[in-house]
Amino acid sequence: MTPADLPGFFCCRDDLDLAQYIELDYAFECYGDPRTAAAHLCSEQSTAQWHRIGIDEDYRPRFGAKVLELRVDGQRPTPTYAASRDCGSGEVSVCRVTIAHPHGNFGPRIPNLLSAVAGEGVFFVPGIPVIKLLDLRMPDGFLSAFAGPRFGIEGIRNLLGVHGRPIFFGVIKPNIGLAAEPFAELGYQGLLGGLDVAKDDEMLADAPWCHLERRSALLGEARRRAEAVTGVAKGYMANITDEVDRLIDLHDRSVANGANMLLINALPVGLSAVRMLSRHTGVPLVGHFPMIAALSRLPGYGIHTRVLIKLQRLVGLDAIVMPGFGARMGMDESEVLDGVAACLAPMGSIARSLPIPGGSDWAGTLEGVYHRVGSVDFGFIPGRGVFGHPMGPTGGAASLRQAWEAVVAGVTIEQYAQTHQELRAAIDAFGGKG
Amino acid sequence: MTPADLPGFFCCRDDLDLAQYIELDYAFECYGDPRTAAAHLCSEQSTAQWHRIGIDEDYRPRFGAKVLELRVDGQRPTPTYAASRDCGSGEVSVCRVTIAHPHGNFGPRIPNLLSAVAGEGVFFVPGIPVIKLLDLRMPDGFLSAFAGPRFGIEGIRNLLGVHGRPIFFGVIKPNIGLAAEPFAELGYQGLLGGLDVAKDDEMLADAPWCHLERRSALLGEARRRAEAVTGVAKGYMANITDEVDRLIDLHDRSVANGANMLLINALPVGLSAVRMLSRHTGVPLVGHFPMIAALSRLPGYGIHTRVLIKLQRLVGLDAIVMPGFGARMGMDESEVLDGVAACLAPMGSIARSLPIPGGSDWAGTLEGVYHRVGSVDFGFIPGRGVFGHPMGPTGGAASLRQAWEAVVAGVTIEQYAQTHQELRAAIDAFGGKG
Numbered sequence: 001m002t003p004a005d006l007p008g009f010f011c012c013r014d015d016l017d018l019a020q021y022i023e024l025d026y027a028f029e030c031y032g033d034p035r036t037a038a039a040h041l042c043s044e045q046s047t048a049q050w051h052r053i054g055i056d057e058d059y060r061p062r063f064g065a066k067v068l069e070l071r072v073d074g075q076r077p078t079p080t081y082a083a084s085r086d087c088g089s090g091e092v093s094v095c096r097v098t099i100a101h102p103h104g105n106f107g108p109r110i111p112n113l114l115s116a117v118a119g120e121g122v123f124f125v126p127g128i129p130v131i132k133l134l135d136l137r138m139p140d141g142f143l144s145a146f147a148g149p150r151f152g153i154e155g156i157r158n159l160l161g162v163h164g165r166p167i168f169f170g171v172i173k174p175n176i177g178l179a180a181e182p183f184a185e186l187g188y189q190g191l192l193g194g195l196d197v198a199k200d201d202e203m204l205a206d207a208p209w210c211h212l213e214r215r216s217a218l219l220g221e222a223r224r225r226a227e228a229v230t231g232v233a234k235g236y237m238a239n240i241t242d243e244v245d246r247l248i249d250l251h252d253r254s255v256a257n258g259a260n261m262l263l264i265n266a267l268p269v270g271l272s273a274v275r276m277l278s279r280h281t282g283v284p285l286v287g288h289f290p291m292i293a294a295l296s297r298l299p300g301y302g303i304h305t306r307v308l309i310k311l312q313r314l315v316g317l318d319a320i321v322m323p324g325f326g327a328r329m330g331m332d333e334s335e336v337l338d339g340v341a342a343c344l345a346p347m348g349s350i351a352r353s354l355p356i357p358g359g360s361d362w363a364g365t366l367e368g369v370y371h372r373v374g375s376v377d378f379g380f381i382p383g384r385g386v387f388g389h390p391m392g393p394t395g396g397a398a399s400l401r402q403a404w405e406a407v408v409a410g411v412t413i414e415q416y417a418q419t420h421q422e423l424r425a426a427i428d429a430f431g432g433k434g
Numbered sequence: 435m436t437p438a439d440l441p442g443f444f445c446c447r448d449d450l451d452l453a454q455y456i457e458l459d460y461a462f463e464c465y466g467d468p469r470t471a472a473a474h475l476c477s478e479q480s481t482a483q484w485h486r487i488g489i490d491e492d493y494r495p496r497f498g499a500k501v502l503e504l505r506v507d508g509q510r511p512t513p514t515y516a517a518s519r520d521c522g523s524g525e526v527s528v529c530r531v532t533i534a535h536p537h538g539n540f541g542p543r544i545p546n547l548l549s550a551v552a553g554e555g556v557f558f559v560p561g562i563p564v565i566k567l568l569d570l571r572m573p574d575g576f577l578s579a580f581a582g583p584r585f586g587i588e589g590i591r592n593l594l595g596v597h598g599r600p601i602f603f604g605v606i607k608p609n610i611g612l613a614a615e616p617f618a619e620l621g622y623q624g625l626l627g628g629l630d631v632a633k634d635d636e637m638l639a640d641a642p643w644c645h646l647e648r649r650s651a652l653l654g655e656a657r658r659r660a661e662a663v664t665g666v667a668k669g670y671m672a673n674i675t676d677e678v679d680r681l682i683d684l685h686d687r688s689v690a691n692g693a694n695m696l697l698i699n700a701l702p703v704g705l706s707a708v709r710m711l712s713r714h715t716g717v718p719l720v721g722h723f724p725m726i727a728a729l730s731r732l733p734g735y736g737i738h739t740r741v742l743i744k745l746q747r748l749v750g751l752d753a754i755v756m757p758g759f760g761a762r763m764g765m766d767e768s769e770v771l772d773g774v775a776a777c778l779a780p781m782g783s784i785a786r787s788l789p790i791p792g793g794s795d796w797a798g799t800l801e802g803v804y805h806r807v808g809s810v811d812f813g814f815i816p817g818r819g820v821f822g823h824p825m826g827p828t829g830g831a832a833s834l835r836q837a838w839e840a841v842v843a844g845v846t847i848e849q850y851a852q853t854h855q856e857l858r859a860a861i862d863a864f865g866g867k868g
Contacts, residue, residue, distance in 0.1 A: 059611030087764035111702035119724030173483040177493030244706040268545035270704020272678040290553030330521035
């Protein structure tokens, strides 16, 4: 990178056809001149060597990523994450940059997009030891190449006949070890007590002690039985997380057996495989979050969760489980809200996904989640708060519904518990750890 | 977790049937008692709630992950990565733990393994704000459920007829923007000059300005032409990184057109999709490393590259490109060597993968890579060092071969360059940046 090369990697929005670009926000720390570092960041993630030897040509105007905005927020004596990468020495500048990256370079394809915006050209840039991809914004034309969620919030609400309130999920526990019969019985009890959806844990897939074939048949039957008893629609969410070449078959068999929602661990399976499954699915797909923390938990390094949630929505997940509020997960509240917004905010032609912020929830955490989310468009997803309830799953599920009744009535759960024993028992069992 | 619960998560190797367990090494920092934190780490990644309410049962003996070794290396006033997760306060203990995790919980399935060893149960453990998965060791019985590389190092050597020396790859540059015709011409020149394999950049896939169909046809033909001219076997490695449901078709068409190796960006596509492709492939598969840095570059957080390289080998990549030695990538040398070892070390029935450590290599860096790797079983993979050579790709490729001749002859490249102009030109062009 020579001084003469720099201007080719800087541009103004007014000079670009923005429909041809995605916008990327990065936070980075760099040795030396921030403009040079930002130009390297553009070069490395797009054109790199932009002409053949001995030929007067320049591929940057069409193919180069370009700096739109660069801000230097200050200096530090050393990078925040000291040993991340040895690519300079001395003081670093703390920077924020917005880059326009021509999406024609990779097309509407998730693996190629990821390779460009979070690949070698981002994490091995000369002079940049520390970097985090904070956000990506895609123009409507690019988004329209994706189908997005096939059901989305409205589809899930219609499936369950639930409107005007949060949707109550319960993660059947013990998550690992139970045979299909007692496992299904627990789910049935939870559904009877007031769960909308009983679900497999993200760790329980097609296990030899609890085969998905058998489990989905029993829980499909339990779901229908609970519907007959309660008179309302119910859900069973089967976890079909597995090798990519088994997904379609597991989908077909689980759905035929009566699963009417499916869980999939998005990053372990791969976002592109989720997109493939979404093209095929006959029921809402729900994503779970393993591995995302490894990429996202450090404030200054990696990939922000909002990026990964936007991509999960883009590939068609109708609902997205994410680490939620409260002490158990230890998340920064603003980051959870970012994730919720990534599910709900307008996104071209892409439907909204149901956000499901979770982590050791129980009846007592419901009102707080509701107020933080700011609407009823969320899923509430306890495990132990339902299946570890001292009165069993039926009591646990009832305690959730009672907690919601208290919210609607505008009274505290302590007040409401005076006349509702399941809620009282929940407070006694879980309240000390709220 | 009560004090009475702790012993259920500790065990000795002598008391376990080790064939039923994978071993996991983690580095972590924890608030409070390290034994309690380690027990939580086991519980969260396996059984969690291990009995039903009101029933006297314990799923830990069969399904629980168990601490084999726990070492406390010291204390710190705060976690290394301060804002990673708010799950305690005050001093932390710096720990290393080895855990035996029963692989029957997830089976020989990559997405389920990843969900267990790098999911919620690892990155959201009570009292553990900072954690890194350092290694995993799998017993032979578990490994035997995987086919591993179908070609491996020996298969690649036989394909190319190259024995007793490193394999010379060249990344055709400019990587993005060239139409298929000039792109193929560059590849042809590189093959003529002495490259064993001309390859697409990991950022260039099935692009509208350079469709894979056309590119693979032209480069397949160029490869055959170069073989006819030089009298030795040559390779063209097409990048088929794309959405999962296109991989098989792109494989078939590229190979039919004459690509005899294929590149795939392993994490962006998904390790499980790579396994699917490996079951199908008729040619060696080469993995590239986008996204891995986002997981692995911090010494104390995330997932170590050796884990991700072992898994890439397990799912069947015959060669694995990784960030290499030298100033350009800024890698710690020991980490690169770990990656090389993850390709080459014995691993049950799984064949060796060819390690390809890379990053701004040129003729002058070859000897150093050779000495660090300690054998000829590696791939050398310049881009600009071949295609940015002042005498063009033929000269660039020749300079690599001359550098190897110098190693074999036991003379410096400076000496050898006295009678080899391509090497001389490489030193003049790139030597200042070596």
